[in-house]
Amino acid sequence: MLPDAEPYSEAWLQGILDALCDLSSKDALTGLVNxxxxxxxxxxxxxxxxxxxxxALLLVLDIDHFKAVNDTHGHAAGDQVIRAVAQSIGQTVRPMDTVARIGGEEFAIILPNCPTSVGVTVAERIRQRVQELAVSVGNGQPPLTCTISIGGAFAPQWVRSSTLIWTERADRQLYRAKAEGRNRACLESHVDSLVSAEEKGLLFAVTQQDSE
Structure with a gap:
C-alpha cells in the first residue's frame, strides 16, 4: 500500500461484496432472481x-407472442415489455414468494405455504394484472399491451420429490394453457397432484437408506 493511501473502509468492502452477490444472483434486465x-x-x-x-405452488409463465413484439417494435421495446411484466408480477405476489426470470420471456414463481384452494386465484390475479399493462416504449409509438400464459403445479406434501419432477408438472400445464388459446392460467388439479411413480421411487429409496 502506498504511504498516503487510505485503507478501504469496512462499509466500502461490504458494498462491493453485496454488489457481487447481486450480480451472481439477480437478472440484469429485471432485477429478479436469475x-x-x-x-x-x-x-x-x-x-x-x-x-x-x-x-407450495410453482408457477411458470411465458409472455404470449413475444417474438412478434421484437420483430415489430424492436428488441429495446421487447426489453421494456419484459421489465414491465417483471415489475407487475413482483407487485402482485407476496414478499415471501420467489419471482425469477428463467429465460428470455420466461418467468417462474415459487409460492411457499400456498393452499390448493387459492392457487387458481393467485395465478388468475397475476394474469389479469399483466393483461392490464400499457407499456410505454417511446419513439412516438402507442403503448403496447401483452398477455401471459401460466402453468402451475403443487409440490406433494410430506413426500421427497425432485425439482425436475415439479418443474415438468408445471411445464405440462403451461403447454396446456398455450394449446387452449394462451392468456390463461392452467393449474394441475388436486387429483393430478397425487404422488407420482417417480416420487414413490424416491420415497422408497430414502426409506431404504434410513433403514440401513
Missing part, C-alpha cells in the same frame, strides 16, 4: 415441503 438462484430456491422448497408438509 435461473441459477431460482433452481437453488426450488431445491430448498422441495426439501421444506417434504419436512413440513406445508403446500
Amino acid at each position: 435461473r441459477r438462484s431460482f433452481e437453488m430456491a426450488l431445491a430448498r422448497e422441495v426439501d421444506r415441503v417434504a419436512r413440513s408438509g406445508e403446500p
Whole structure:
C-alpha cells in the first residue's frame, strides 16, 4: 500500500461484496432472481415441503407472442415489455414468494405455504394484472399491451420429490394453457397432484437408506 493511501473502509468492502452477490444472483434486465438462484430456491422448497408438509405452488409463465413484439417494435421495446411484466408480477405476489426470470420471456414463481384452494386465484390475479399493462416504449409509438400464459403445479406434501419432477408438472400445464388459446392460467388439479411413480421411487429409496 502506498504511504498516503487510505485503507478501504469496512462499509466500502461490504458494498462491493453485496454488489457481487447481486450480480451472481439477480437478472440484469429485471432485477429478479436469475435461473441459477431460482433452481437453488426450488431445491430448498422441495426439501421444506417434504419436512413440513406445508403446500407450495410453482408457477411458470411465458409472455404470449413475444417474438412478434421484437420483430415489430424492436428488441429495446421487447426489453421494456419484459421489465414491465417483471415489475407487475413482483407487485402482485407476496414478499415471501420467489419471482425469477428463467429465460428470455420466461418467468417462474415459487409460492411457499400456498393452499390448493387459492392457487387458481393467485395465478388468475397475476394474469389479469399483466393483461392490464400499457407499456410505454417511446419513439412516438402507442403503448403496447401483452398477455401471459401460466402453468402451475403443487409440490406433494410430506413426500421427497425432485425439482425436475415439479418443474415438468408445471411445464405440462403451461403447454396446456398455450394449446387452449394462451392468456390463461392452467393449474394441475388436486387429483393430478397425487404422488407420482417417480416420487414413490424416491420415497422408497430414502426409506431404504434410513433403514440401513
